Amino acid sequence: MAISDVVTQRAFVRAPQRGATTRLLEDERWLAAALLLPTIVLLGLFIAYPFAEGVWLSVTDARVGVPGTFVGLANFEALWDDSIFGTAVWNTFVYTAVATVFKLALGLWLALLLNRNFRGKAFTRAFILLPFIIPTVLSTFAWKWMFDPTFSVINWTLFQFGLIHSRINWLGDPALALISVIIVNVWRGVPFYAISLLAGLQTINPELEEAAAIDGARPWQRFWHVTWPLLLPVTMVVVLFSVIQTFADFQLVYVLTGGGPANATQLFATYAYQIGIGTGLLSQGAAISLAMFPFLLIIVVVQLLYIRRVEVH
Amino acid sequence: MIEGAKWRRWVYFYIPLSVFIFWLLFPFYWMLVTSVRPDRELYRPWMAPNYTPFWTAHPTLEHVTDLLTQTLFIRWMLNTLFIASVSTVISLFCGLLAGYALSRLKFPFAGSLGTGIFITYLVPQTLLFIPLADIIRNFRLGDTPWALILTYPTFLIPFCTWLLMGYFKAIPRELEECARIDGATRWKAMVYIVFPIAVPGILSAGIFAFTLSWNEFIYALVFLSSAEEKTVSVGVTSELVRGDVFYWGQLMAGALLGSVPVAFIYSFFVEYYVAGLTGSVKG
Numbered sequence: 001m002a003i004s005d006v007v008t009q010r011a012f013v014r015a016p017q018r019g020a021t022t023r024l025l026e027d028e029r030w031l032a033a034a035l036l037l038p039t040i041v042l043l044g045l046f047i048a049y050p051f052a053e054g055v056w057l058s059v060t061d062a063r064v065g066v067p068g069t070f071v072g073l074a075n076f077e078a079l080w081d082d083s084i085f086g087t088a089v090w091n092t093f094v095y096t097a098v099a100t101v102f103k104l105a106l107g108l109w110l111a112l113l114l115n116r117n118f119r120g121k122a123f124t125r126a127f128i129l130l131p132f133i134i135p136t137v138l139s140t141f142a143w144k145w146m147f148d149p150t151f152s153v154i155n156w157t158l159f160q161f162g163l164i165h166s167r168i169n170w171l172g173d174p175a176l177a178l179i180s181v182i183i184v185n186v187w188r189g190v191p192f193y194a195i196s197l198l199a200g201l202q203t204i205n206p207e208l209e210e211a212a213a214i215d216g217a218r219p220w221q222r223f224w225h226v227t228w229p230l231l232l233p234v235t236m237v238v239v240l241f242s243v244i245q246t247f248a249d250f251q252l253v254y255v256l257t258g259g260g261p262a263n264a265t266q267l268f269a270t271y272a273y274q275i276g277i278g279t280g281l282l283s284q285g286a287a288i289s290l291a292m293f294p295f296l297l298i299i300v301v302v303q304l305l306y307i308r309r310v311e312v313h
Numbered sequence: 314m315i316e317g318a319k320w321r322r323w324v325y326f327y328i329p330l331s332v333f334i335f336w337l338l339f340p341f342y343w344m345l346v347t348s349v350r351p352d353r354e355l356y357r358p359w360m361a362p363n364y365t366p367f368w369t370a371h372p373t374l375e376h377v378t379d380l381l382t383q384t385l386f387i388r389w390m391l392n393t394l395f396i397a398s399v400s401t402v403i404s405l406f407c408g409l410l411a412g413y414a415l416s417r418l419k420f421p422f423a424g425s426l427g428t429g430i431f432i433t434y435l436v437p438q439t440l441l442f443i444p445l446a447d448i449i450r451n452f453r454l455g456d457t458p459w460a461l462i463l464t465y466p467t468f469l470i471p472f473c474t475w476l477l478m479g480y481f482k483a484i485p486r487e488l489e490e491c492a493r494i495d496g497a498t499r500w501k502a503m504v505y506i507v508f509p510i511a512v513p514g515i516l517s518a519g520i521f522a523f524t525l526s527w528n529e530f531i532y533a534l535v536f537l538s539s540a541e542e543k544t545v546s547v548g549v550t551s552e553l554v555r556g557d558v559f560y561w562g563q564l565m566a567g568a569l570l571g572s573v574p575v576a577f578i579y580s581f582f583v584e585y586y587v588a589g590l591t592g593s594v595k596g
Contacts, residue, residue: 018498025500028418035414036426039407039470046445046467047433054444106333113330124334126583131337133579133586135528137546138568142340145347145561153343153366156359167360191337192590199591241435248437251530255550269439269531276443277535285443292440300435 057286064280075287085288087263088271091178095267096246099185103242104235106186107193112223114194115201125195132191140255143184147171147256171257174264181256181265185246193238200234201227233310240303244296268292341569348376348566355562376562377570385540386567389548394574396458396544397526400465404522405515407466408473413503415474416481417489427478434471438531446535460536461544465526472525473518476592480514481507517589520582524575545571 018026025031058075062068079085114125131139146153147170158164170180204227212222250269253259259266259274266274268288276285347355349372357364380386414420415427445464446455454460484507492502508515533544540552549567553560579586 022498022500026498028499029420031499032414032418032420032423035410035418039411039430039474042403042407042463042466042470043430043433046448046464047436047441050441050444050448053448054441057444057447109329110333113326113333116326118326122583124330125587126580128334128337129579129583129587129590130341130576133524133528133575134341134572135530135546135575137528137530137550138571139340139344141549141564141568142344142347145559145565146340146343150358151356152359156364156366159359187337187340190333195587196591199587244435244437248439250439251546254530254534272439272443273531273535277446282443282447289440289443292437296435296437296440 054286054290057283058290060283062283064282068283071283075283076291078284079287079291084263084266085271085291088266088268088288089291091263091265092247092267094178095182095185095249095265096243099182099189099246100239100243102182102186103189103193104239107190108197108235110190110194111197111201114198125198129191129195131188132195136188137251137255139188140184140252143187144171144256147180172261174261177257177261177264181253184256185249185252188252189242189246192242196238197231197235200231204230233307236303236307236310240300240307243299243303247296247299248292344565344569347561348569349373350562351375352562376566380563380566380570384552384563384567385543385548386545386570388541389543389545390571390574392458392542393527393544393546393571396461396465397523399458400462400469400526401519401522403462404466404469404473405519407470408477408518409508409511409515411470412474412477412481413507416478417486417503417507430471430474433467434475436468438468438529442531442535445532449536455536456538456542458542461526461529461533464532464536465529469522469525473522476518476521476589477511477514479592480511484510513585513588514592516582517585517592520578520586521589523578524586527575 025034057068059070059072060068061071061074110128114121114128145151149155149167149169149172152167152170154170155164155167158168168176171177208226208230209222212226217225248269249267250273253265253267253270254273257265259270268291272285272288275281275288346367346369350369351371351373352375354369354371359366411430415423415430449455449460449464454463488506488510489502492506493499497505528546529544530546533547534550537543537547540548543551545567549564549571553564553567
């Protein structure tokens with residue numbers, strides 16, 4: 001009796017009750033929708049909507065507090081004739097290209113140095129990242145102070161070594177200002193390249209290099225024919241991120257020169273800020289920063305295609 | 314290692330590495346020296362014979378105390394701490410859920426949504442700040458911490474999602490399936506099985522997100538206007554430069570102290586930070 005009772009009872013134990021929400025969330029599609037909802041709301045409100053709003057602003061004549069009316073492409077036509085805008089576009093390209101080349105070269109060099117075994121390696125690696133993690137604006141002030149023509153420690157050092165005889169006005173001289181700004185950008189970016197490329201280097205099997213060494217390859221040949229091709233996919237992604245950030249850079253120039261002297265360091269973002277926020281011409285400012293978009297798009301598409309090709313190989 | 318004579322090690326290794334370290338760290342040393350240097354030494358031209366660049370004979374804490382007592386510096390630090398913490402928590406929450414959905418679940422448009430989030434990852438802040446300023450004004454969020462708390466996740470969520478997707482993909486599906494056979498719902502399997510395993514990823518994403526929001530500048534510059542609401546970067550930039558006068562001692566003290574929280578967190582979690590950095594690139 002006892003045994004059959006237990007068996008029948010067990011057979012009719014019900015599955016635990018689940019509420020309507022729980023059952024709905026058991027469906028993969030509903031669960032996915034619920035999980036993605038907060039992200040989509042936030043990104044929609046503060047990325048997609050501002051983008052549409054930016055496009056709309058750029059075809060109106062809105063100012064701060066004045067809604068503005070539709071004016072077609074007048075803002076972009078005005079930019080086309082604006083020589084300062086032309087300077088800003090040129091500067092942005094020079095700034096991005098030169099800074100990226102130096103960051104890549106120096107970052108790769110530093111990564112190769114750090115890839116060796118030496119005492120205090122972890123310590124060194126941790127300290128080297130400081131320029132990248134410290135708030136850019138704050139560390140840029142240190143550079144601005146170092147570049148100060150009257151109190152500059154750089155000038156003092158160069159003078160002591162007999163390399164200069166009069167003071168150098170690093171940020172005030174239109175011919176030098178862009179170079180100075182690039183130096184600071186490279187300083188800030190090198191750690192990022194070095195640490196990312198170091199991570200890439202550490203995934204490469206050291207036996208490959210050893211095999212090449214046994215076959216008689218010189219250090220330079222080993223790097224060029226073994227290490228570099230294997231590092232290329234990581235390098236391309238690092239360059240992609242860095243190029244976008246450099247192209248759209250704002251804070252560094254804002255602190256060091258504010259776009260001056262005589263617009264010698266004016267970039268897309270600083271010019272957009274000056275026009276859109278400084279003088280309150282929202283529509284013009286929106287048009288300037290939106291003009292960055294096609295360039296960024298081309299850069300991203302070209303690099304992504306290249307990355308895909310490299311990864312297929 | 315480097316083969317050959319000892320001098321080769323010096324030329325190819327020690328000297329270049331030392332130059333790199335000197336170049337990368339000197340500005341921080343310069344900040345430190347400037348912030349303890351008295352004004353009469355600070356404003357001595359470099360041509361002057363008694364210019365002593367690399368040390369000071371009369372260190373003073375005057376700039377630091379001025380900064381802490383006569384400016385709103387402490388207020389700015391607390392503002393930044395609050396904004397960075399809350400936006401990090403929001404971004405981690407959204408990134409965890411979205412990352413799980415995109416890496417584990419099958420649903421329509423999964424691929425295009427993933428691509429969409431990757432593209433927003435590549436949108437720089439300077440592209441959208443002008444229309445965003447307009448929108449913030451319309452939502453009546455201008456000059457409040459919420460203007461930043463709600464906009465910072467736009468660049469933090471894509472990054473957190475991307476990083477966590479990598480971690481989730483590495484966790485075997487069988488673990489979850491076991492839990493579900495034992496009667497756990499999908500939700501419970503996610504929260505109690507998958508999330509705890511992904512803790513290193515969550516830490517990396519969180520630390521990286523916190524430093525990114527601590528360092529953000531242009532949104533804070535544009536969306537906040539009153540001195541009491543500012544973040545450290547903006548406060549130091551706009552309030553310690555009055556007209557054309559730079560208060561260099563206070564500026565450098567502010568730059569140094571404003572960097573301390575990030576450097577502090579970083580020093581404890583270097584490995585997680587590096588994992589976040591490299592993970593964000595590799596994806």
